[in-house]
Amino acid sequence: MESVNLTFLGTGNSIPTKLRNHTALFLRYRDEGILIDCGEGTQRQFSVAGLSHCKITRLLITHWHGDHILGIPGLLQTLSQLGYSKTLHIYGPTGTKRFFTLIEQLNIGFKIPLEIHEVSSGVFFETSDFALLSDPVEHGIPSNAYTFLLKDRLRLDKTKLKKLKIPSSPLLKELAQGKDVVIEGKKVLSKKVSFLEKGKKLSFVLDSLPGPSVATFVKRADLLVCEATYLSEDAEKAQEHKHLTASDAAHLAKSAKVKHLILTHVSPRYERDPQVLIREAKKIFKTTTLASDFDSLTIN
Numbered sequence: 001m002e003s004v005n006l007t008f009l010g011t012g013n014s015i016p017t018k019l020r021n022h023t024a025l026f027l028r029y030r031d032e033g034i035l036i037d038c039g040e041g042t043q044r045q046f047s048v049a050g051l052s053h054c055k056i057t058r059l060l061i062t063h064w065h066g067d068h069i070l071g072i073p074g075l076l077q078t079l080s081q082l083g084y085s086k087t088l089h090i091y092g093p094t095g096t097k098r099f100f101t102l103i104e105q106l107n108i109g110f111k112i113p114l115e116i117h118e119v120s121s122g123v124f125f126e127t128s129d130f131a132l133l134s135d136p137v138e139h140g141i142p143s144n145a146y147t148f149l150l151k152d153r154l155r156l157d158k159t160k161l162k163k164l165k166i167p168s169s170p171l172l173k174e175l176a177q178g179k180d181v182v183i184e185g186k187k188v189l190s191k192k193v194s195f196l197e198k199g200k201k202l203s204f205v206l207d208s209l210p211g212p213s214v215a216t217f218v219k220r221a222d223l224l225v226c227e228a229t230y231l232s233e234d235a236e237k238a239q240e241h242k243h244l245t246a247s248d249a250a251h252l253a254k255s256a257k258v259k260h261l262i263l264t265h266v267s268p269r270y271e272r273d274p275q276v277l278i279r280e281a282k283k284i285f286k287t288t289t290l291a292s293d294f295d296s297l298t299i300n
């Protein structure tokens, strides 16, 4: 399987700290570079992480709170200066088109083609091997959770091909598509020489209240990246600001039967000992880790 790489470019919340910048995640798969949120300073985080800004192909905006979007004008200006030559596809909840009109009015002189898509529920982009999905979440303003879904894929079993003495042929491509073929007079059944490689589901819930629809959306994800702004002792604040606690995130991971939970969007109040969030979450869902800026992981 082609690997998916995920880099945390910002894991803090509304006020950046020495250790944590505003929210941004960069997912790479083949030629795709999918940036999820773009808090202030994200373009510099790219440089620190040694990533190329021009690799961005799509920007997914969860919602229009400052800590998730204030890096957009600067990033667009930089892309323009770097000679970005693709069309940048931008996806976000209702209001995204209007907000981009305002950014364009800033007259900061970026000249890159943008395509803005307002998305709410379901698949909004798809290729033969992956899909991007969104689902609205409750956060006081239009907000989306996102999923990157790597599809199941039929793969040829090289050992079986060798065993059956099937020679190299352009028809192998058809076998890999599930079609039976005749190679050098010999009928070869696709199901005899192929196997189904399971895809991967990566879901991102950034800024949300808990709710049953969120659990449905992230159901059985291989990886759930989820905000955990507060501890449950601050549950009232979490409710007031429409955020999740570490324990909410863990309950979500447990009920959705995800494989791995990564907490992010950490409040500065836990800067001295962010492990308190992990300790709370792990009591409910063991396979939990806490993201730090510049953490990078490869999902095979």
Ligand SMILES: [Zn+2]
Residues within 6 Å of the ligand: 013, 014, 023, 065, 067, 068, 207, 265
């Ligand atoms: Zn936020």
Ligand SMILES: [Zn+2]
Residues within 6 Å of the ligand: 063, 065, 139, 207
């Ligand atoms: Zn927010």
